[in-house]
Amino acid sequence: MRRLILPAVLAAALALTGCDSSEPTPPEAGPGADAEADLDLPAGDAGTETPACPFTAAQISELVGQSMVDNGKCSFGDGKGVAALSVTTASQLAGETTYDYQRQQAAQTYQTVTDLDGGGKGYLAVKELGAEAVLVGGAGSFTVTLSSFERLGAQSDGYEQALRRLLDALPR
Numbered sequence: 270m271r272r273l274i275l276p277a278v279l280a281a282a283l284a285l286t287g288c289d290s291s292e293p294t295p296p297e298a299g300p301g302a303d304a305e306a307d308l309d310l311p312a313g314d315a316g317t318e319t320p321a322c323p324f325t326a327a328q329i330s331e332l333v334g335q336s337m338v339d340n341g342k343c344s345f346g347d348g349k350g351v352a353a354l355s356v357t358t359a360s361q362l363a364g365e366t367t368y369d370y371q372r373q374q375a376a377q378t379y380q381t382v383t384d385l386d387g388g389g390k391g392y393l394a395v396k397e398l399g400a401e402a403v404l405v406g407g408a409g410s411f412t413v414t415l416s417s418f419e420r421l422g423a424q425s426d427g428y429e430q431a432l433r434r435l436l437d438a439l440p441r
Contacts, residue, residue, distance in 0.1 A: 288392040316360060316361040316362045317360045317361075318360055319359055320358045320440065321358070322343035322358065323438070323440060324438070326339040328347055329410060330430065331435075332435050333418065333431045335352065337352075354414070355409060357411070358409055358411055359412075360409055361405060361407060361410055363410055365390070368403065372392055372403070375392060375394040375403075378396070379396045379399075380396045382394040385389075385436070388407075389405055389407070389441060390404075391403050391436070393432050393433070394430075395429050397422060398417055398418075399417070404439055411431060413439075415428060415431065416431065
């Protein structure tokens with residue numbers, strides 16, 4: 270009896286995992302044949318495209334009021350290794366998915382966090398030597414971070430005003 274149990278268990282395991290010698294026949298094409306095709310994705314992949322970097326170094330320089338150089342991958346610096354600005358882009362879908370977590374983390378990291386009004390979902394977070402803004406809308410998701418700008422930190426609302434100019438310049 271013991272000799273019969275092990276082969277029966279192995280045969281059942283092989284059949285369940287698809288390791289037996291007979292291959293299942295693929296389903297015929299037609300409605301319902303491809304389960305992934307039934308996902309509710311926006312038409313034409315809308316909301317799933319990652320936007321390109323929305324700024325050049327010249328635009329960033331104008332918006333923050335300080336000369337900045339392009340460090341690549343939508344990252345900009347003052348050329349001295351001090352002030353830094355980066356823009357991280359993602360699809361609208363990715364931004365929507367991570368927004369609540371980012372907002373929660375900002376509340377723990379920054380002194381003030383303000384929700385944005387207007388088109389899209391977003392917030393603006395500021396601390397003494399840095400700031401972050403997230404904007405999620407039809408054009409995609411954008412996370413803008415600034416750090417170590419002496420001129421902006423010297424003004425009580427310097428970081429906030431610079432972020433608002435940057436956000437206004439982003440595609441919606």
